[in-house]
Amino acid sequence: xxxxxxxxxTDRLRTGTVVVDGPEGRHAATVTRLGVGEAVxxxxxxxxxxxxxxxxxxxxxxxxxxxxxxxxxAHSLRLVVVQALPKGDRGELAVETMTEVGVDxxxxxxxxxxxxxxxxxxxxxxxxxxxTSAQAAAKQSRRSRFPEVTDLATTGDVAALLSRAxxxxxxxxxxxxxxxxxxxxxxxxxxxxxxxxGGVSDDEVGTFRDAGAATYRLGETVLRTSTAGSAAxxxxxxxxxxx
Numbered sequence: 001x002x003x004x005x006x007x008x009x010t011d012r013l014r015t016g017t018v019v020v021d022g023p024e025g026r027h028a029a030t031v032t033r034l035g036v037g038e039a040v041x042x043x044x045x046x047x048x049x050x051x052x053x054x055x056x057x058x059x060x061x062x063x064x065x066x067x068x069x070x071x072x073x074a075h076s077l078r079l080v081v082v083q084a085l086p087k088g089d090r091g092e093l094a095v096e097t098m099t100e101v102g103v104d105x106x107x108x109x110x111x112x113x114x115x116x117x118x119x120x121x122x123x124x125x126x127x128x129x130x131x132t133s134a135q136a137a138a139k140q141s142r143r144s145r146f147p148e149v150t151d152l153a154t155t156g157d158v159a160a161l162l163s164r165a166x167x168x169x170x171x172x173x174x175x176x177x178x179x180x181x182x183x184x185x186x187x188x189x190x191x192x193x194x195x196x197x198g199g200v201s202d203d204e205v206g207t208f209r210d211a212g213a214a215t216y217r218l219g220e221t222v223l224r225t226s227t228a229g230s231a232a233x234x235x236x237x238x239x240x241x242x243x
Contacts, residue, residue: 168213
């Protein structure tokens with residue numbers, strides 16, 4: 001069984017005794033029920049990772065003896081997915097699976113054909129759920145560097161992001177080129193745009209093309225918006241980090 005992963009602050013993650021408290025400590029002690037001598041992994045979510053064993057366990061905290069700490073460098077080629085807002089809890093599902101696959105940045109996008117709208121407190125709660133899903137999935141998949149989930153983006157924001165990217169790609173079922181034909185750079189941001197269930201509008205496609213992006217198809221079938229991002233990431237990762 002793999003050692004469970006818990007999050008601590010960067011300033012606390014070092015060799016020696018590290019206290020895991022707060023929500024992470026309560027989860028470790030009361031939900032995971034870790035005992036003295038069991039192996040754990042600590043991370044700050046920013047690339048630092050520590051290996052250790054439980055030295056003491058209380059109701060809402062652990063004391064961990066960290067024996068080694070290593071820093072994982074950031075990827076020179078970053079995979080950024082612009083995810084149109086799905087209905088219901090499918091947004092959290094999309095973030096969860098993309099995190100497990102290896103996304104670096106997730107950008108929630110208010111596309112024109114989105115049924116779901118993030119407004120005021122409702123939008124803040126939805127964004128918080130996306131970020132919670134990303135952290136939980138990163139821990140489950142044993143990542144040391146957690147993905148960033150940005151604030152909600154407009155179409156103009158996405159166009160600006162694409163204009164600064166090393167490569168920009170819009171998933172579109174009528175595109176002539178397959179995503180596997182996308183030429184990957186050695187470094188920089190590869191930005192993938194995943195539209196809503198109703199698809200990316202012609203106006204949005206035009207805006208994104210003006211920003212330097214091209215359209216690509218993803219296989220012979222049409223995936224749901226909540227799964228398309230993960231499938232697209234797998235295509236690109238199989239040609240880069242997964243090799």
